[in-house]
Amino acid sequence: MRMARAGLTADRVTLAGAELADEVGLDHVTMSAVARRLGVKDASLYAHVRNLEDLRGRIALLAADEKTIRIAEDTAGRAGKDALVAFANAYRAYAHDHPGRYTATQIPIQIDPELAARAPGPRRAVELTYGMLRAYALDEPDLTDAVRLVRSTLHGFVSLEAAGGFAHARPAEDSWARCLDALHTLLERWPARHEGDPT
């Protein structure tokens, strides 16, 4: 009495891991749990994925791709504050919808370079960010600094929110909107270097 083959592949395993991550948290994504979900023995997974760390890396890349696609869709044809808000909301929405996947993208990168090279997500995300800021007409190195500031703020907010850091009375939603306003204003009048500062 044999079961039919599950027809696994690296992508299928990764997807199962990603789903599990969203359901029970990334650090409860175990080989055993993924195998269980796929109706397969633990050892079978190793034919498709090098090991747990590799699986996590794949989940991270999958998440990066998905997130990028969503941002690209939502920012298409927009510019200026419109684009900034669309970008940020898409970013945050993805994190909300896929907390486990999003967490995976935070891991200090220890991903198979060969694999990473094939995944368009991370590179694409950087391009999108630079493109989104084009309307603010910043020159290097200010542009890079601005990109880093925006990324930091979005990631920081979403991350703290997920960790329960905003347990306060005021809805995170409202603070989010104000932060985006603030970012926009900031980008419009990016502070010139103080004359006194030697840097």
Place this chain on the structure above:
Amino acid sequence: MRMARAGLTADRVTLAGAELADEVGLDHVTMSAVARRLGVKDASLYAHVRNLEDLRGRIALLAADEKTIRIAEDTAGRAGKDALVAFANAYRAYAHDHPGRYTATQIPIQIDPELAARAPGPRRAVELTYGMLRAYALDEPDLTDAVRLVRSTLHGFVSLEAAGGFAHARPAEDSWARCLDALHTLLERWPARHEGDPT
């Protein structure tokens, strides 16, 4: 031939865990490893700490306390941009010096409430942040929004930096300085709500 007693206590175990976290990363902090470092059997730790999760929670609280103290020291007697920069630099320095401990503070909070109540760190940190922003004379709810923005930016930057997100040519150091400039400018001219916006 018996060894001398190690004279353990919950705090000592926590400290060993924290040191280990900084050395090998928080998720390599295991009961076994901590026990090994203390020259004790795994089971002995359970007399001082409920379980792994509890240990991590204690490390997080320890880190929060330490970080808060450092920020308090460095911002004492300062105000305005001076205070902001001191605050931010102390924050970032702590994360650099104690990456494992810092990571522990990011965990979605699952800490024994009774324990958390005794730890002044988290509460103190919030107070310090509000105090630091006093110079900018914001009223609620803007003040809360500003606090959240600052926390998000600092945490996001440090977190991305630690994850290797700034692999670019431009030194993170320089971007950091510019981001603080930007935050300061932003706080000085916190954008008024747009007249058109119904919120």
Place this chain on the structure above:
DNA sequence: GGCTTAACCTAATGTCATTAGGTTCAGATG
């Protein structure tokens, strides 16, 4: 119909987390 190649499986090893049920040391009590 045999062959190759994946896709799976069984078995085994080693690391951890955690619990149960003792020892033993250090200091208070008599």
Place this chain on the structure above:
DNA sequence: CATCTGAACCTAATGACATTAGGTTAAGCC
């Protein structure tokens, strides 16, 4: 000083997991 007590440790055992080695078996190709 003898002892009692509680905290500090230990041994032993169980049960997840991760990972490897060494088979089976299904599916498509000739």
